[in-house]
Amino acid sequence: MDWNDLRYFLAVARTGSLSAATRELGTSQATIGRRVQALETALGAVLFERLNTGYVLTSAGREIQARAEAAEAAVLAVARGVDRELGQVQGSVRLATGEALASHLIAPRASLFRATYPALRLEFVTGFRAVSLSRHEADLALRLIRPDQGDYIRRKVGVVGFGLYASSASVDAHPALRCDPWSVDFIGWDASMRDVPMTGWIKGQALDRIVATATSMNVQLALARASLGAAILPCFVADSVPDLVRLAGPSDVGILDLWVVAHRDLSRVPRVRAVLDFVGGLCEQESARLRGV
Structure with missing residues (x-):
């Protein structure tokens, strides 16, 4: 599984649409849609309901969001710890x-x-x-x-x-x-x-x-x-x-x-x-x- 797929997934989950996720990530809707689809394929689960009003998390999607946010927090904590240890401005x-x-x-x-x-x-x-x-x-x-x-x-x-x-x-x-x-x-x-x-x-x-x-x-x-x-x-x-x-x-x-x-x-x-x-x-x-x- 590619961590970047989780990052794209989280952006859609938090904003509720591909267009809003595009503004947050600075990439195209096609790229985000493709990465989310790749994650669903890798997991063998549908993570979003695609509605006219936007993307709504399924029950599986909500579970993956919780796990992805925990992984995201861990990655950021590692980065902060490295910066702290280096002590360089x-x-x-x-x-x-x-x-x-x-x-x-x-x-x-x-x-x-x-x-x-x-x-x-x-x-x-x-x-x-x-x-x-x-x-x-x-x-x-x-x-x-x-x-x-x-x-x-x-x-x-x-x-x-x-x-x-x-x-x-x-x-x-x-x-x-x-x-x-x-x-x-x-x-x-x-x-x-x-x-x-x-x-x-x-x-x-x-x-x-x-x-x-x-x-x-x-x-x-x-x-x-x-x-x-x-x-x-x-x-x-x-x-x-x-x-x-x-x-x-x-x-x-x-x-x-x-x-x-x-x-x-x-x-x-x-x-x-x-x-x-x-x-x-x-x-x-x-x-x-x-x-x-």
Whole structure:
């Protein structure tokens, strides 16, 4: 049996479709389908019901998933143990975080990190898609939501303050916005991003005045600068944009705790520990800017 067949099987089992597994693994649907079929042939069992709505595990499939995940965990544990024994700060570290934190907090200091650890490569995984640390989709994460489950270390490294921002042109055209900022038209999050905390903040104030939505904070910022409406943005990003005006600050909009998270075993690996310390120290140094004070 080929371990890679199990890896493809697990991707389909976890996502429920070939198309979603394709996005996770970065390969074609035909390849994934062929590998899953090869595994079924090797085992002599049907592992999935192929439905119009997706792939559903059979009873045999559920049993194989449990065994495959145990094998996967063992393989990852071996890799972590080798890294720990070597004690070398080299290789690559995958850091999962949001685009704002990656672009406006970490990237400006990345050259200093590189100078300290020239043999270590940072790999950024950005966006709001849930990234599994236990499945090694990333080595650590800097995120605004504290995970409640899993064998992780969780370190609160600060808070991020959010404000309501509109273009200076919009405020000049409607001076009353300075006195009644929540009367503005809003740019919100797409319905698919309902788990993003800021989505609820907008809905609580906007009524029917959401004029555009986006799945990206950068797009919302661009729309606000274009005077389409106001957007709730992290203060450490928007305060540095000269043609945006803060209509309301964190005390009126909201703050979120900022967490750095890593699998407990992996957090002891020197290369991951180096990034953990770098990110934690950076958040401490930038605490006032992140808070939006």
